[in-house]
Amino acid sequence: MNHVLRGLATNAALSSESLDRLIAVADADLAGDLAGRADLRRAQAVALLSRVEECGVQLAYAGLLTTADIDPAAQPHAALALLDEGSGSPEWARLFAVDPVVEHREKLAACPGLPPDVVETLAADPEVRVVTELALWTTPDMAARLAEHPHAEVRRAVAANEATPPGVLAALITGEGLPPARRCLVCDREETPFVHDPFCPRPDCDLLPGASCDGSHESTVHAMRQSALGNPATPTEAVVGFADHPSTLLRRALAVRPDLPPQVCARLASDPAPGVRADLAENPATDDALIRELADDPDSDVRRRLAHHPRVPLDVLTRLARTARIGATLLPRIAAASSAEVQELARSRDPAARMLLAQRRDLPPAVRDVLAADPDAKVVKSIAPHPGLTEGQLRAMVDRHGVRVLAQAAKNPDGSAALLQHLTRHEPPVPQAFRVIARHRNATAPTLLACLADERARPIAADHPALPPSVIVELLTDADGAVVEAAAGNPSLPLAVLSELVP
Template identity: 50%
Template sequence: MNHLLCGLAANPALPPELVDRLVALALQRAGSAPEFADDLAYSLADRANLRHEQVVALAAQAEHTAVFLARSAKLAADDVDPGSAPRAAVALLDEGRGRPEWAHLLAAHPSSGIRWKLASCPGLPPDVVDRLAADPDGEVVAELALWTSGPVAARLALHPDPRVRLAVAANPATPVESVLALAEDPELSLNWALSERTDLPQSLYARLAADPLTGVRATYAHNRGVGPELIRVLAADPVEDVRRALAAHPHVPLDLLAELAVEHRTGSDLLPRIAAATPAELAELAASPFPAVRMLVARHRDLPAQVRDALAGDPDAAVVQAVAPHPGLSEAALRAMVERYGVQVLARVAANPDATGALLEDLTRHRPGVRRALKEVARHPHATGPALLACLADRTARLLAAAHPALPPEAVTELLGDEDRSVAEAAAGNPSLPCAAMARLLEPADGRGRRG
C-alpha cells in the first residue's frame, strides 16, 4: 500500500480533507516507519495547496524534504533554524532567500559537507568568502574557486592545492591572464577544465585541440570560442568522433556542416548552426540533393511553412521521420506520411503536438504496431480514452497511460491493483481517479475504515 499512498500524495485532484489525512499519516509514521514517512512527506511537498503549518511540519520531519520545500519557495527564512536544519538554510541562501548572518554561522559548521555546499552560494559576505578560502578542507576551497567572483578566483589561482587551481581554471569568471598562467603550470592538466571557456586566445585553443585524447579534441570541436581557422583544422581530424563533434559548433560554416552531415551521422538533435540559420539558408539546405543535409533542416521546429510542407513530402523516409513532429502540419499531411512510410514514421507522427485524438487512435490500431509509437500516444495531451486503453497492452506505454488524465476512471481504478508497483503508483496519482477510490486507499493506513 505504501507506493499507492505516495502516488496519491502527488495526485493534483486530491481533496483537501485527504491531503490533511496524508500529512497526518506522514507525521504519525515518522517513528515507526521512517523510510515510508520520508517518501510520503517528499511526495506531499510538491503540492501547491499545502497550508503553512503543514509545510513547517513536513520540513521538520526530514531535512531532505525541508531542502526541497526551501528550493520550491514554500519554506521561508522564518521557518528555518540553521542550527538544526543547516542544509535547508544553505538551500535558502543559495536561492537568495536566506539571512546573511547564517553564512557566518555555516562557514564554521563542523561538517565539511555543509561548508562545501555553502561555498557555491552566490552573494556571500566578503569575510565569509575569506574564511572559506582558508578552509582546511581542500574540497571546500576548490568548490569556492569554481563559483566565486573573478578577483577571488585570481587570488586562489596561487593556492598551493592543485585541486583548487584546477577549479579556478574551470571558473568562467576567472580573468584570462590567470587562466593563461595556469595553462603553463606543470602540475596541472587543463585539457578538460577549460572546455567551457569561450574567451581564450586561439593559440591556446589550438594547443588544447591538439590533445592526444580524442575526447578532449571532440570537446573543443564544438566550443564556440574556437575560430574559423581552427574549425577547418578540426574538420580534417583523423578521428571520426572529432569531426562529428564539430557539427555542433555554433559557427561552423554551412558548407562544411553539409559535408559533415553527408560523411557522418550527426545525431538527432537540432544543431546550433541550423537553429540560427536564416529562412533563406534553411530553404537552400532543404533543397540539397543529399537527404542527410535535408534532415538537418527537418529537425528544426520553427520552419517557414513552405519549407516544412516540402520536407513533409520528401522522398526519403528519414527526412519525413525527422520533420513529422513539427507543429503546424495538417492531419492530412500526417496521415499521408503514415500511408507512405508506415512503421518508419509512426512514432514520430504520434509525437506531433497537433496530432488529433482520432489520428492517435488510428496509430494504436496500425499493424504492424510500433512500441515507441504507443509510448508517444500514451504521453500525448490529445490522447483519447480508447487510444490510452490500447496503450495499456504494452509494458512500457502502460506506465505513461496509467498517469494520463484521459484514461477512463474505471481503468484507472483497476490499475491500482497492477502487479507493477510503478504502474499502480502512477494510477494513484492520476487526477481521474474517483474520489471514493482515493478515500478507500487511505482507510487501511490511517484506521478511518476500521470498526471499533
C-alpha cells in the same frame, strides 16, 4: 514503498484536506513528492518539515520557508539551503562557520553574500575541503589571497573560480609570483613519491585514480592547470602555449576555448588525439578553412562535432550528414538558416540536406508540406512531428513508409484522436509508438486502452487523464508498482476513491 500513497502525493486533484492528511503520515519517500507540489502552502510546508527534516532543502529552495520557520540547530540542512538562497540569517552563518560537522561548514562555504568575518573564519578552517569549497565561489579579493594558500587543492579550486582575477589565473598556470604549494591531498596521506593505484582495494580511500605526488604535487598541479584552461577569465596569452603540451587533457581543455587565435586552432587541427580535434571542430573560433579541413577528418566523432559548429557552410554540412552520425537533432547552423537558405535546402537533390532542414519546427507551410511528401523516409521521419500537418498528410506518410515513420507521426502535436487510434492498430505494431501515443494530449479512452497492452506504455497510459475512471481504479491493484503509482496520481481518479485511499 507504498506506491498508492506516492501517486496520491503528486495527484493534482488532491484536496487541501487530503494533502494535510498525507503530510501527517509522510515518511522520507513521500515527503519528497509532497514537497514538490505546486499548491503546497507555507503552513503545510512547515508541517512537512517538522515531520521529515530531509525535505527541508527542497522546501527552502522552493521558497516555501523563511527564517522564522527553521531552527538551524534542529534543521541544519534547511537552514543552509536558505543561506544558499541568500535568505538566511547572518547569525546562522556565524553559527555554522564553527560547526563541528565539517559537511555543514563545507556547504556554508559555497553560500553567496556571507559576512566578511564568516569568510575569514572559513578561509582559516583547518579542513582543506572547507577552504577548497570557499575558493570555488568566493570574491575576487579572497580568491587572490587563496591562490597563495599552502595547499595545492585550494589553488586548484581558485583556478576554477570565474571571479578569480585574470592575472592571478595566469600566475597559477605558470607558478610565477606565487610561493610554491607545500601540500596536496596525496602527500597529506602518503609517503612520497606515491602513485595511487587505479584499482586501489582500500574501501575507505577517496584519492582519485592515478593521483600522484613526488614532492611537486604533480597530479594536483595538472588538475589546476586544466581548471584554469577551462576558466573563461584566464587570459588568452597565458594558455596558448599549451597547444603542444604532452597532456591530452590539457590540450582538450584548450581546444574548446572560444578565444583561440587562428594559429593555435591550426595547430590543434592536426593534433594526434581525435578528442582534441573533435573539441576544436565545435569551437566557434574555428574558421572556414579549418572547418573544410576537419570535414575530411578520418575520425567520425570529429565530423559529427563539426556538424554542430554554428558557422559550418551548408555544403559542408550536407556532406557531413552523409558520413557522420548526427542523429535527430536541430543543428545550430540549420536553426540559423536564412529564408533563402531554407528554400535552397528544401530543393536540394540530396536527401541528407532535406533531412537536416526537416528538423526545424518553424518552417513556412509550403516548405513543410513539400517535405511531408518527400519520397525519402528519413526526411519524412524528421518532418512528421512538425506542427500544422493535417491528418491526411500524416496518414499518407504512414501509408507510404510504414514503421519507419509511424512513431514520429504519433509525436505530431496536432495528431487527431482518430489518427492516434488508427496508429495503434497498425500491423506490424510499433512499440515505441504506443509510448508516444500514451502521453499524447489527444489520446482518447479506446486508444489508451490499447496502449495499456504494451508493458512499457502501460504506466504512461495509466497517468493519462482521458483514461476511464473505472479503469484507473482497477490499475490501483496492478502488479507493476509504476502503474499503481501512475494511476494513483491520475487527476481523473474519482474523488471519493482518492479520499478513501488517503490514511
